[in-house]
Amino acid sequence: MSTLLGYVLPGIPYGCDFALMAVGLVITFRTTGVFNLAFGAQAFGAAFVFDLLVRSEGLPVWAAFVLSVLLLSPAVGLVLDRFLFSRIATTNMTAKIVSSVGLLIAIPQLLPILFGGSPRENPPSLWLDQAHVEFRLFGTAVNGSEVSTTVITLGAVAALLLFLRLSPAGLEMRAVVESRRLAQLQGIDSGKVAASAWALSSVMAGLAGVLLLPLSNVLNPTNPLQFTGLLVAGLTAAALARMRSIGVAFGAAIGLGVAQEVLELYFPNGALHTASVNAFPFIVLVGTLVGSKSLRSLGFRADPMAGVDPPPPPPSVSIRDPRLDVPMKWGFRALIVAFVVSGLTWVPGYWVTPLDAGLVYSTIFLSVTLITGASGQLSLCQASFAGVGAFAAGQLAAHFGLPVLLGAVVGGLMAAVLGAVLALLAARISGLILTLLTLAFALMADTFLFQYSWSGGSGTGVSVPRPVMGSIDFTSNRAFLVLALVVLLLCILLVALVQRGTTGRFLAAMRGSEPGAASLGINLLRARVTVFAMSAGIAGVGGAMFGSLYSPVSADSFVYEISLAFVVVVITTGSRRIEGAVQAGMSFAIIQFLFTYAPSRFQGLTPILFAFGALNYAQHPEGMVEYQKSRWMMRVSRLLARVDGRRGTAPTALAAGAAGNGMAGGVVGGSAPNGAPGLAGSPVGLSSGVVSPRG
Amino acid sequence: MNASYSTYRALFDVSFSVPAGTIVALLGANGAGKSTVARVATGLVAATSGKVLVGGRDVTRTAAHRIARMGVFHVPEGRGVFADLDVEENLRLALRRRVGARHLAEAMERAYTTFPVLAARRHQQAGTLSGGEQRILSLAGVLEAAPKLVIADELSLGLAPVIVDGVYEGLKAIHARGAALLVVEQQVDRALSLATHAVLLARGAVHWQGPPQQARAEMEELLAAGYAPPV
Ligand SMILES: Nc1ncnc2c1ncn2[C@@H]1O[C@H](COP(=O)(O)OP(=O)(O)O)[C@@H](O)[C@H]1O
Numbered sequence: 001m002s003t004l005l006g007y008v009l010p011g012i013p014y015g016c017d018f019a020l021m022a023v024g025l026v027i028t029f030r031t032t033g034v035f036n037l038a039f040g041a042q043a044f045g046a047a048f049v050f051d052l053l054v055r056s057e058g059l060p061v062w063a064a065f066v067l068s069v070l071l072l073s074p075a076v077g078l079v080l081d082r083f084l085f086s087r088i089a090t091t092n093m094t095a096k097i098v099s100s101v102g103l104l105i106a107i108p109q110l111l112p113i114l115f116g117g118s119p120r121e122n123p124p125s126l127w128l129d130q131a132h133v134e135f136r137l138f139g140t141a142v143n144g145s146e147v148s149t150t151v152i153t154l155g156a157v158a159a160l161l162l163f164l165r166l167s168p169a170g171l172e173m174r175a176v177v178e179s180r181r182l183a184q185l186q187g188i189d190s191g192k193v194a195a196s197a198w199a200l201s202s203v204m205a206g207l208a209g210v211l212l213l214p215l216s217n218v219l220n221p222t223n224p225l226q227f228t229g230l231l232v233a234g235l236t237a238a239a240l241a242r243m244r245s246i247g248v249a250f251g252a253a254i255g256l257g258v259a260q261e262v263l264e265l266y267f268p269n270g271a272l273h274t275a276s277v278n279a280f281p282f283i284v285l286v287g288t289l290v291g292s293k294s295l296r297s298l299g300f301r302a303d304p305m306a307g308v309d310p311p312p313p314p315p316s317v318s319i320r321d322p323r324l325d326v327p328m329k330w331g332f333r334a335l336i337v338a339f340v341v342s343g344l345t346w347v348p349g350y351w352v353t354p355l356d357a358g359l360v361y362s363t364i365f366l367s368v369t370l371i372t373g374a375s376g377q378l379s380l381c382q383a384s385f386a387g388v389g390a391f392a393a394g395q396l397a398a399h400f401g402l403p404v405l406l407g408a409v410v411g412g413l414m415a416a417v418l419g420a421v422l423a424l425l426a427a428r429i430s431g432l433i434l435t436l437l438t439l440a441f442a443l444m445a446d447t448f449l450f451q452y453s454w455s456g457g458s459g460t461g462v463s464v465p466r467p468v469m470g471s472i473d474f475t476s477n478r479a480f481l482v483l484a485l486v487v488l489l490l491c492i493l494l495v496a497l498v499q500r501g502t503t504g505r506f507l508a509a510m511r512g513s514e515p516g517a518a519s520l521g522i523n524l525l526r527a528r529v530t531v532f533a534m535s536a537g538i539a540g541v542g543g544a545m546f547g548s549l550y551s552p553v554s555a556d557s558f559v560y561e562i563s564l565a566f567v568v569v570v571i572t573t574g575s576r577r578i579e580g581a582v583q584a585g586m587s588f589a590i591i592q593f594l595f596t597y598a599p600s601r602f603q604g605l606t607p608i609l610f611a612f613g614a615l616n617y618a619q620h621p622e623g624m625v626e627y628q629k630s631r632w633m634m635r636v637s638r639l640l641a642r643v644d645g646r647r648g649t650a651p652t653a654l655a656a657g658a659a660g661n662g663m664a665g666g667v668v669g670g671s672a673p674n675g676a677p678g679l680a681g682s683p684v685g686l687s688s689g690v691v692s693p694r695g
Numbered sequence: 696m697n698a699s700y701s702t703y704r705a706l707f708d709v710s711f712s713v714p715a716g717t718i719v720a721l722l723g724a725n726g727a728g729k730s731t732v733a734r735v736a737t738g739l740v741a742a743t744s745g746k747v748l749v750g751g752r753d754v755t756r757t758a759a760h761r762i763a764r765m766g767v768f769h770v771p772e773g774r775g776v777f778a779d780l781d782v783e784e785n786l787r788l789a790l791r792r793r794v795g796a797r798h799l800a801e802a803m804e805r806a807y808t809t810f811p812v813l814a815a816r817r818h819q820q821a822g823t824l825s826g827g828e829q830r831i832l833s834l835a836g837v838l839e840a841a842p843k844l845v846i847a848d849e850l851s852l853g854l855a856p857v858i859v860d861g862v863y864e865g866l867k868a869i870h871a872r873g874a875a876l877l878v879v880e881q882q883v884d885r886a887l888s889l890a891t892h893a894v895l896l897a898r899g900a901v902h903w904q905g906p907p908q909q910a911r912a913e914m915e916e917l918l919a920a921g922y923a924p925p926v
Pocket residue numbers: 307308309310311690691700703705723724725726727728729730731732
């Protein structure tokens with residue numbers, strides 16, 4: 001009994017750490033309407049500054065706390081609200097997730113740039129000392145940081161509960177989350193309330209970060225997301241609380257902490273240990289995400305005042321003079337030929353590897369295009385699928401002597417099966433919850449699926465040989481270029497076929513509205529299983545190529561942060577078109593390569609660059625790069641129209657519409673696909689814009 | 696006022712007034728621009744040109760929450776309550792700023808006595824109330840807050856006639872406390888039975904305004920003319 005208690009007690013401060021994360025996620029969601037995946041990153045940032053102030057600047061702990069948690073954190077929250085989240089419509093769930101993913105990538109990368117990248121040991125404790133044993137309870141030593149974490153967490157959670165339930169400000173925050181407009185009609189300054197909600201949530205993040213500091217013995221700015229276990233537990237507890245109840249989130253987090261300690265007791269080591277201790281939170285998390293009814297309807301509560309805002313401008317992708325299609329197509333082909341010829345001849349050797357990488361990344365990114373571009377669904381586990389492909393190809397080659405290319409196909413198939421299983425599990429969920437399920441899968445791959453010698457090769461990694469086909473040897477980087485290009489083109493062909501075919505139409509309908517698509521008799525499940533399986537398969541093949549390029553590869557190459565980066569990169573360059581994936585792959589690889597010339601602390605600039613692109617998702621869902629590209633297309637179209645006008649030939653309807661509308665706000669001319677919005681092409685001020693009430 | 700939604704122009708030189716203590720009916724077919732008038736008046740949609748005056752004060756560029764604090768209430772089309780909050784919290788939200796924290800409890804009790812339906816459902820989530828109960832909840836918040844002007848947008852929409860009667864009783868009670876009303880309706884007879892003045896909107900412009908007795912005839916004429924755009 002006392003041994004059991006000996007495990008339960010240390011489980012409590014552990015649970016408190018989880019609770020800080022879980023309660024933070026829930027309170028942010030309830031007061032701002034954003035499921036802030038970057039909460040942990042914000043916490044880390046505040047903790048980092050706190051540590052800096054105490055140790056480098058020699059400030060007393062309380063002063064550092066005031067500066068970092070009570071002043072800097074809310075300031076960051078206000079900035080986030082002002083420049084990011086206040087511009088996203090309450091109902092635009094995808095934009096909110098993408099923005100938080102962008103932040104999750106940008107914030108940790110900013111830290112080493114600002115403060116240097118050397119790791120620091122034994123970070124300071126906020127209140128009581130970690131090394132000091134405060135008292136013994138049933139024979140278990142309780143140290144200072146455990147006491148301070150528990151006490152402060154309890155206090156903070158109680159205060160938040162009271163605040164949300166009883167204070168007028170808490171009530172207003174909950175109202176503003178549901179509808180800014182409706183709140184305004186009640187005399188509430190919605191903008192101010194939303195800003196204070198962000199400030200509050202950020203203070204909470206700062207507090208969590210500072211309390212969690214003693215947990216990590218080393219504070220490493222270049223690898224800041226070492227809190228994976230924390231994220232998993234926080235997600236699980238928040239999901240158990242249905243993202244609603246702070247009390248339940250707290251209780252669930254404590255329960256998880258204790259359960260993990262108790263599992264440690266019964267399965268101290270061996271295979272059962274890994275299976276139970278590591279898998280346990282995931283079983284709970286996935287079960288809750290898939291099974292909970294109230295989570296399923298989460299975020300589907302429409303803003304009753306949504307009708308006030310004009311519809312967002314259609315993505316500017318649709319504006320393109322058809323006469324540009326042919327030159328574009330041939331230009332693209334010429335570019336490929338030029339690329340191959342240059343890659344094989346004059347390009348210096350050290351430049352060939354980034355080009356190889358660009359093609360391989362393009363292949364993997366195609367999987368993102370397929371899933372996000374076509375169905376509008378965000379998947380945060382594409383790197384895990386890539387890992388499955390890479391490890392399968394490597395292990396099959398090592399143990400069964402399977403040729404690598406065959407291994408890549410098998411690996412792709414294995415990833416496809418996993419993708420299909422994921423889609424089947426997710427049969428009844430969508431939106432945010434589906435995204436979280438993919439994140440759970442990615443975290444699961446990180447924490448244990450890839451940690452075995454038969455999968456991720458634990459420690460040494462897995463070597464994936466370069467393919468050799470009879471007399472054709474792809475060992476050299478230049479030869480590999482040709483192979484990577486062929487694989488990429490095959491995958492492009494596959495994606496293009498899917499997008500043009502029936503499944504593609506189904507997916508496009510799903511992107512508009514899932515219930516709407518279902519009511520048309522579209523079998524959503526089949527469409528979704530198809531797209532998840534194909535996307536995972538392509539990622540798997542791309543992953544195998546990646547492994548072959550950079551062999552040996554370990555689980556580190558496919559962690560969840562990489563998945564997040566993939567999504568962010570593709571969204572920035574454009575997820576709606578196949579070209580977007582190629583643009584993303586090439587630019588990612590090349591920019592990354594260019595930054596190897598910069599000092600090491602600036603390595604993080606590549607992801608930051610793309611993360612900032614993703615932060616514009618609400619304004620430009622078609623992607624920043626695609627947006628700029630189509631602006632240039634517009635100019636060319638307008639020029640063409642003018643030339644036509646001078647020649648006296650009738651300009652095409654499209655060019656006229658485009659020219660007449662002047663593009664400024666990204667407003668589409670007469671070319672909107674399927675002719676949908678009634679406002680297209682009606683210039684301001686014409687009464688023809690008013691629809692006949694009888695018509 | 697003139698107004699548009701991005702490139703789509705919705706209102707064309709709409710002009711009328713709602714004198715203190717009167718009831719004005721704003722009539723028009725679906726899509727005529729009635730809701731847009733209400734939105735511009737309460738600051739939800741910015742007027743592209745023109746002026747909105749409340750008690751002689753120019754509020755054209757004033758933020759919506761400030762206009763609301765001046766005693767102008769907009770009961771929007773459809774669901775006008777917070778579905779995630781319960782009845783009590785909805786009332787508290789509507790009343791606290793208007794009657795002050797000290798008088799909040801009394802005001803809420805008065806609202807519950809006037810509308811016993813709500814008292815029985817104090818702790819029910821507003822999203823689970825019936826359409827009629829939701830309208831009553833909106834009106835209860837308005838009634839106790841001593842409004843100057845209430846803009847009620849299609850309160851009868853989607854309700855059974857008996858329920859509409861109840862909702863209109865609420866409106867009359869609000870008027871009896873001295874508020875001016877702008878009643879936006881498609882159900883012409885309901886609004887006209889109450890109104891002291893009628894404004895007929897067609898295709899985003901005022902087609903006619905005058906005494907409610909003549910409104911019927913004007914509407915028939917408008918229909919017969921096939922809603923020709925006003926010249
Ligand atoms: N958010 C919006 N974006 C674009 N057009 C809108 C929006 N809201 C209303 N409209 C258009 O403005 C016109 C007037 O709408 P509205 O004021 O809602 O009419 P009513 O309330 O009389 O039915 C309609 O043609 C409608 O389609």
